[in-house]
Amino acid sequence: MTYYLLANPNSGAGKGARTFEILIPYLEKNNYDYRLFKTNAPGEEGDLVKQILELKVAEDHLVIIGGDGTISLVINELPEEEAFSYIPSGSGNDFARSLNLILDPIESFEAARSGMNHEIFIMNYQSKGLNGYALNNIGIGLDAAIVQAANEGKLKQFLNKLKLGSFSYILTALHVLITKKAFPSLIEIENQQISLEKTFLMTFTKHPYFGGGVKISPEASNQNADIHLVEYSKHSLFRTFSLIPSVLRGTHLKHPLFLHRVNPDFSVELAESQPVQIDGEIHHLAAGDRLSISTEKRMIVY
Numbered sequence: 001m002t003y004y005l006l007a008n009p010n011s012g013a014g015k016g017a018r019t020f021e022i023l024i025p026y027l028e029k030n031n032y033d034y035r036l037f038k039t040n041a042p043g044e045e046g047d048l049v050k051q052i053l054e055l056k057v058a059e060d061h062l063v064i065i066g067g068d069g070t071i072s073l074v075i076n077e078l079p080e081e082e083a084f085s086y087i088p089s090g091s092g093n094d095f096a097r098s099l100n101l102i103l104d105p106i107e108s109f110e111a112a113r114s115g116m117n118h119e120i121f122i123m124n125y126q127s128k129g130l131n132g133y134a135l136n137n138i139g140i141g142l143d144a145a146i147v148q149a150a151n152e153g154k155l156k157q158f159l160n161k162l163k164l165g166s167f168s169y170i171l172t173a174l175h176v177l178i179t180k181k182a183f184p185s186l187i188e189i190e191n192q193q194i195s196l197e198k199t200f201l202m203t204f205t206k207h208p209y210f211g212g213g214v215k216i217s218p219e220a221s222n223q224n225a226d227i228h229l230v231e232y233s234k235h236s237l238f239r240t241f242s243l244i245p246s247v248l249r250g251t252h253l254k255h256p257l258f259l260h261r262v263n264p265d266f267s268v269e270l271a272e273s274q275p276v277q278i279d280g281e282i283h284h285l286a287a288g289d290r291l292s293i294s295t296e297k298r299m300i301v302y
């Protein structure tokens with residue numbers, strides 16, 4: 001049995017590298033057979049998955065080391081029947097939080113080594129311009145603009161160094177909240193259509209968390225097929241700001257200004273192009289390009 005470690009050393013501002021630096025002496029001490037595949041630059045995940053799949057036999061074990069972006073990129077390249085384990089090493093770690101995964105590298109490896117297969121549901125999204133899989137959230141508009149600004153911003157790197165990376169999301173969010181414009185959208189849920197003139201935040205989520213621990217939909221779970229849609233149309237800044245404490249407490253969905261729908265399938269069409277964040281990676285959804293979202297099962301070992 002060989003452990004194939006696919007690691008992003010850069011995730012979590014270097015936490016990925018620290019994770020395998022702790023893990024490898026442990027594997028060697030215990031005579032566990034392993035092979036380490038590191039991404040040396042963004043975009044290498046797919047090639048590394050292909051290299052691993054050429055070598056790996058059925059009893060071998062794939063272990064992904066990285067943050068939410070890494071695990072999402074790997075899942076997009078992995079055949080659906082391939083089970084995997086995950087050692088969280090990101091700054092946000094929302095997927096790990098959703099499954100209560102262990103963060104300590106050695107304990108997390110041991111949980112994977114002696115673990116059981118767990119079925120989870122992930123999102124499959126399809127449009128003319130966008131298709132793939134998401135483990136966490138697909139956010140259109142505000143949260144995508146926040147992720148875009150947070151990824152680009154120097155604030156995240158600075159706060160990561162202070163181990164305060166999750167705050168960067170909140171501070172960047174405040175700036176984007178003030179400047180982002182609303183947009184029209186059309187949502188379809190089964191045969192019902194919902195037309196919204198001033199969409200501001202629209203997030204499809206497979207578990208409660210986004211942005212490093214914010215409970216966008218506290219009842220969502222990746223252990224069932226339901227996707228949760230949370231939408232907030234633009235209101236006055238005063239109104240919007242007054243709702244922030246309830247969002248941080250995870251009680252906002254009781255408020256009538258939030259649209260909350262739960263279903264295994266959704267589709268959405270926009271009247272104008274918008275940024276879309278898919279597990280923290282930025283894409284764009286073009287005007288009139290209908291995005292359909294459904295779920296599929298995957299197997300994770302922990």
Ligand SMILES: Nc1ncnc2c1ncn2[C@@H]1O[C@H](COP(=O)(O)OP(=O)(O)OP(=O)(O)O)[C@@H](O)[C@H]1O
Nearest residue numbers: 011012039040042043067068069070090091092093
């Ligand atoms: N060696 C590398 N150097 C820089 N970027 C990399 C490298 N390898 C992968 N990447 C990029 O890192 C991004 C994924 O980072 P990831 O999300 O795992 O970490 P994070 O942002 O610290 O964690 P989280 O999303 O949990 O906050 C992807 O865009 C990926 O292509």
